[in-house]
Amino acid sequence: MILVTGGLGFIGSHIALSLLAQGQEVLLVDNLSNTDMSNLARLESITGMNIPFAKVDIRNTPALMNIIQQYAVDSVVHAAGFKSLTESVLKPLEYYNANVSCMMSLLRAMQRTGVRSLVYLSSLAVYGKSSLDLKEEDLFNYHFNNPYIKSLQMAEDILKDTYMTDPEWKIVNLRLANIAGAFEYTNLGELIRPFPKNIVPLAMQVAAGQREFIELRKHDNTEDKTAYRSFVHVMDVCSAVSLSLQWLYYQNQAYEIFNISGENCSIQQLLDVVSKVTNVVIPTIDANYFEGEELSQVGASSEKAQRMFNWKAQKTIEQMIEDEWQFYQKQLNV
Numbered sequence: 001m002i003l004v005t006g007g008l009g010f011i012g013s014h015i016a017l018s019l020l021a022q023g024q025e026v027l028l029v030d031n032l033s034n035t036d037m038s039n040l041a042r043l044e045s046i047t048g049m050n051i052p053f054a055k056v057d058i059r060n061t062p063a064l065m066n067i068i069q070q071y072a073v074d075s076v077v078h079a080a081g082f083k084s085l086t087e088s089v090l091k092p093l094e095y096y097n098a099n100v101s102c103m104m105s106l107l108r109a110m111q112r113t114g115v116r117s118l119v120y121l122s123s124l125a126v127y128g129k130s131s132l133d134l135k136e137e138d139l140f141n142y143h144f145n146n147p148y149i150k151s152l153q154m155a156e157d158i159l160k161d162t163y164m165t166d167p168e169w170k171i172v173n174l175r176l177a178n179i180a181g182a183f184e185y186t187n188l189g190e191l192i193r194p195f196p197k198n199i200v201p202l203a204m205q206v207a208a209g210q211r212e213f214i215e216l217r218k219h220d221n222t223e224d225k226t227a228y229r230s231f232v233h234v235m236d237v238c239s240a241v242s243l244s245l246q247w248l249y250y251q252n253q254a255y256e257i258f259n260i261s262g263e264n265c266s267i268q269q270l271l272d273v274v275s276k277v278t279n280v281v282i283p284t285i286d287a288n289y290f291e292g293e294e295l296s297q298v299g300a301s302s303e304k305a306q307r308m309f310n311w312k313a314q315k316t317i318e319q320m321i322e323d324e325w326q327f328y329q330k331q332l333n334v
Contacts, residue, residue, distance in 0.1 A: 002024055014237070046187050080102055089146065135304075172247065227294065243310070
């Protein structure tokens with residue numbers, strides 16, 4: 001049984017569906033802070049299965065231990081957490097609590113129940129460096145002043161220290177690019193809230209006529225003055241998770257880090273793709289103020305993942321936007 005934390009969120013629900021399609025048994029836990037029960041209904045409708053789910057905050061260590069023991073969990077995919085650089089500046093305590101406390105509670109619950117196999121979903125932002133060619137051996141910039149990035153660095157340090165003192169652990173740490181897209185038949189995708197935190201959902205709202213424009217920072221040291229990011233399709237992420245679990249199964253002990261990166265583009269170029277796919281111009285206005293530092297470029301080499309378990313991003317940015325747009329249109333018509 002594979003436990004997926006944040007199992008009803010955008011990434012977690014797609015991972016669950018991917019694993020179920022491969023014949024794996026999954027258990028989903030979520031505190032519903034960023035999603036709702038409709039995703040469970042979608043998953044069960046697509047699969048025709050009753051999927052075990054527990055509404056649990058994974059910071060509740062005793063409750064999490066009970067669930068792990070009740071369902072005989074043998075592996076965990078940790079997809080829960082908060083993920084916005086901008087919001088973290090406004091809510092630092094919430095980000096440290098969500099990302100650091102969750103990691104501590106999860107590892108404690110796993111340790112006490114004898115579960116030692118873990119795939120953790122981190123982010124390329126964890127390096128705290130501006131680069132389009134980040135590599136796994138690059139050292140963190142611990143001086144980058146952003147609570148989200150600091151919380152990721154703390155969580156990864158906790159993970160590494162835990163392994164160093166107990167080498168029976170088998171851990172894969174996936175540092176992910178920005179994620180977009182939807183399940184290939186667009187029956188499952190990102191549930192976009194009225195006030196999204198990320199650029200693609202914001203662009204979807206503009207394309208659908210629900211928002212007039214996007215506030216866009218145009219002060220970066222790049223060709224079009226907007227930040228460059230790597231984007232990866234959510235189904236490519238699912239493939240990376242599945243390959244990680246398969247690889248871990250054959251290890252006696254392991255702690256490996258893999259960058260999971262896709263196509264690079266500027267935010268303005270991304271919005272141009274959204275305009276092309278939706279046939280709607282995405283207006284922007286200059287966002288002059290941002291309280292905190294920003295990374296002008298975030299991208300990475302995924303050579304290690306390709307070399308060690310033959311993973312490579314398959315989907316283009318245009319395919320990501322097409323899938324996300326089709327799912328969003330379905331939701332508007334429900």
